[in-house]
Each structure stands twice: as structure tokens, then as C-alpha cells.
Amino acid sequence: MTKILLTGGCGFIGSNLGPLLIDQGFEVTILDNFSKGDISYLPKHDQFEIIEADIGDEEAVYNAAKGKDAVIHLAALGSVVESVVNPNDNFISNAEGTFKVLNAARRAGIKRCVFASTGGAIMGNTPPPVNETSLPKPISPYGASKLAGEGYCSAFSHAYDMNITALRFANVIGPISAHKKGAITVFIRALMNNKPITIFGDGKATRDFLFVKDLCKGIVSALIKNKPGFNVYHLASGEEVSVKQLAKTLCEVAEKPDHEIRFESKRKGEVERNFADYKKAKEELGFLPSFTLDEALKITWNWFLEHEGPES
């Protein structure tokens, strides 16, 4: 049985990915410091070995990595806005943390790694649609930390003969995201509690939204394909959606089409337009998103209604 070390496995994406890995017959050890995630988020959590540790503790990562066949590295501080406020913490978790995970994997003799990178933040305001040949120009410390991570993935792959795949995720939507602070969670809470939706900027900024189930299938495919050397792929929907359009679609999903939307000034670090072409991932990994934005938002909305409900 293939043994996986999954860092950050108790967060949003990890809690969706972990059970899929178990269903596909992998044996999964999770390493998480619970700074953002929680064991209670993780379905079937008794089927995992779970280690509480920080990726900054390289010995802990090394001990967890020993005897494993592959590492999927998700653990990171994922907020653009928080990274602008506190670039130091972001650097330590994401840039230095990724170095430590790769170094621990190298020392443990692991030859297969998958790294969670980002599509939007790494590209900055590079004109979309971006693909793997576009020049990354991050405009936030978060974007820079992921680019640094990709740099170490490339270097470790070449220097130590490791197969490392960096996956640039689009903006991910889905269940088990109540702890997230991105637009979707904030908009859903506003709708559930009959408060106005606040958009930072004029609402014309665009994003590429991908359903978490589609993303997780792409991650598993990258793991199984185990492409030789260092490879980068965009995992995206390929569709450009404005933040205002997102808010309007969510209002319709919530059956509140006239819900109030307010606008406040734009925040630093957030890119203007972003969407990615996933052709390379389709051709080489068989990645093909199947959920529409409408379907993804409906599933996510229903999950929030079931798990959270309005404030009392």
C-alpha cells in the first residue's frame, strides 16, 4: 500500500483530499499544527495517523516522512490579506516551511512530492489567461512565498533526483471551508445572517473558481502519474468570473436575488484579473473539471446551511 505524508491535512483542502486518498487505497499520515485546521473537520479521521507538529520542526517532519512513499505538501498560511499584514509569519510558514518539508523528504529518501502552489497570487497582474509559460510576478508576500516554494521544488528535483509536481490551484470552493476567510465564506455568512455583502473594490476584479472535488481529483492524478523531474500545472476552471458576478450568483443560489451588495476600497496585494488555461494539466494529467460554478456554489451553500446555519 502506498504510504503518503499529507501536511496540512486537517484544513479545507486536506479534509476533502484525505478521505479521497483513503478511498483510493492510500495509507495516509497527516501532519498539521492545527493553527487553522482541526481534526473535527476531517471525515473518517480515525482512518488516518495524525501527528500534531509544525512544518518548521524539520525533525518532526523527517520522523513523519520516514518509511513513506510520497509527500503531499498543503500546509501553509493561505491568506493574501494576512500575508500583507504579517509577511514574516507568511515567509516562515510558506517559504522556509516548504524548504524544511522538502529537506525532510530528501533526508527520508522520498522521491515523490506534490506541492500546493497558487495560480492567481503567484502571477500577480500578468494578463490572463495565464498558463505554465507565463512569467510569475507576485504582488503579495503570499504569492512570493509560493514562488519561493516552487523554486525549491525545482532545485530539489534537479539536485536530488526527486519527482516534484507543483500544482497551481485556482480559487477553491467547497464544503469544510467555514474557517476560511475568503470571499465565498464571507459572502455566504452575510447571506445567511441577512447582512449586506461587502466587496472590496468595484467588483470587476476576476477570479477562477474551482470546485474542491475537481481539485482533489487533479491532486490524486498528479500523485499517481508521478511525472519525472520538476513539473508545474495550473489546476483551474479556465473561466473568468468577476467578484460581483460571484456575489450575484450566490444571491441567486440562496434565493435572495435582491440581497444588498456594498463596495469598499480595494485591498493591497489582491490581483485585478485572474484565470488560467488548464490545457497542460488536461493533456498530461487527464485533469478535467466537471462541476459548474452554479453547482459548486449550491453544494457549498447547502453545506454551510447544514453545518453552520444563521447566527442566533
Ligand SMILES: NC(=O)c1ccc[n+]([C@@H]2O[C@H](COP(=O)([O-])OP(=O)(O)OC[C@H]3O[C@@H](n4cnc5c(N)ncnc54)[C@H](O)[C@@H]3O)[C@@H](O)[C@H]2O)c1
Ligand atoms: N483554498 C484555496 O483557494 C487555495 C488556492 C490556492 C492555493 N491554496 C493552497 O492550498 C493549501 C491548502 O489550503 P487550504 O485552503 O486547505 O488552507 P487551510 O488553512 O484550510 O489549511 C491549511 C492547513 O495547514 C495547517 N498549517 C498551516 N501552517 C502550518 C504549519 N506551519 N505547520 C503545520 N501545519 C500548518 C493548518 O492548520 C491547516 O490545517 C495551502 O498551501 C494554500 O496556500 C489554496
